[in-house]
Amino acid sequence: MATAKSIAADIEAIPGKKENLRKAFEELQAHSSSLASFTLRWKDLEEHIASIQASIEDRFRELESKENERSVTFMPAHAAVAQPSEKETIVPVIVEEEPEVDPRPELKSFCLKMDGKGLLQFINQNRKDLLNIRKELNRAIRAAPDPAKLVIDAVEGFYPAKVSGEGPSEGELHANRRTCTLLLERLHVISREIKPLTRQKATKLGKEWKKKMSQDGGQNYVEALAFLQLLVSYNIMSEFEADELFNLLIPMAKRKQTIALCRDLGLSEKMPDFIQKLSSKGKQLDAVKFVYAFGLADKFPPVPLLKEYIxxxxxxxxxxxxxxxxxxxxxxxxxxxxxxxxxxxxxxxxxxxxxxxxxxxxxxxxxxxxxxxxxxxxxxxxxxxLTNPKGQAQQYQASKRPRPSTTTATAVVAAHPPPSHFSQTQSHLSLVDRSPFMASTGPYGLGGNSYIYERSSSAYASNPLGLGATRSPPRSLLYPDSLSGSSLYDRSGAYVNYSLPGGLPPQYNSSLYR
CATH class of the missing domain: 1.10.246 (Serum Albumin; Chain A, Domain 1)
Structure with a gap:
């Protein structure tokens, strides 16, 4: 059975594996001209993978929450009283229930020195141990002289600048953004004090992120979540229009943490507008979820929404x-x-x-x-x-080079006959020089005393080379007729009228069966 640590490590390995998949996809796309039905785009595949990854992460966090709740259940009564029990919130408030652990010296050192960039880099380099780092972050950030400034300095690297024309890989960029989101979530939990200059810096940073998301022609889930969490953690929601926030929330409406995020963004009073937007975009099922989360079933009956979805x-x-x-x-x-x-x-x-x-x-x-x-x-x-196996055969034959027909080949040879002295000067190549003890047989072993070199060339009407012409005088044999080859098993063949193309009957050496 997989442990929480191994599951977390597998989740963190997804970006790297996705990067390898992207490279393989690009190699395949280079040959797309050879595939008539190759219409898949990397963007479609990336969105599908991101959706699956987000679902896995949601489920993992839910399991972590249940595990923490179970640990609280078995605590002594006096200790359990001190634990908050908030059922409605999911993310990021859920991190309050996670046990806090004393941070490792390196982690605490970055926070004490207010080295936000160093803190971000340290976490990125140790993401394999992220499960333990998550538990240490609360106390580490709380130890900083100014936690809000520490985090804002760290998340400035959300969109890292390219150096010498080369930037981080997609996997590294994704991991970096997840780390920034994690730091913003922790800040929302441990610190409510935001100095004016720090809030001003956060507002400027938020507008820059919003502009970059617009330039990309849309935003993915990680970018939208980090941006919205930035607004929540630094309490700068009023700097942005509600419609702008709705446009970011709609694509992530199916996520469980979106409900808590809407509350933290102060959008509870505007939920009717949000539900209408969801319904108009074909997301009636998500609308039903928000209807019940915000107690709006009287205003938005769920059954009509479900029927509209069908x-x-x-x-x-x-x-x-x-x-x-x-x-x-x-x-x-x-x-x-x-x-x-x-x-x-x-x-x-x-x-x-x-x-x-x-x-x-x-x-x-x-x-x-x-x-x-x-x-x-x-x-x-x-x-x-099964009933039409010719389909594949025809498709196979269509890809083969057509062979010339017998009639075509005969016509070509007839149009260019060999010299008249061919049968004389090249007699050593003709059929008459077959071994004299090779008897001639009829179709399928039909016996006979005549030999191929004693037949007239008229018997082979389709033989344009005149091979097998009558010898004059007839050539004698080494054996008398009584010892000549007989029919196969001394019986006549059943298919006596069968002949091969060109008039030449099949020859069988009956002596092979003696």
């Missing part, structure tokens, strides 16, 4: 089929999307106990119907592959 998912599935010309691949993709939407709605109904208002029975029936259709398409495809 309706939108069907439209999306139809659009996928249309763009794919209703191909088997597009049908499977559309079915997968609709199935995922149906299951998500059922999960929401069960989570918020809405069965009495919205029975999931019809949704289960639709899931069964879609799964049956998917299975039927799979069976049809397998059956088609």
């Amino acid at each position: 309706k939108e998912s069907k439209k999306i599935s139809q659009e996928v089929r249309r763009k794919g010309n209703n191909s088997a691949q597009s049908q499977n993709e559309a079915t997968a999307k609709e199935l995922a939407a149906l299951r998500a709605v059922i999960k929401t109904i069960e989570e918020y106990k809405l069965e009495s208002e919205y029975s999931p029975e019809s949704l289960h029936k639709r899931i069964t119907q879609l799964e049956q259709q998917k299975a039927e398409r799979k069976r049809s495809a397998a059956s088609s592959a």
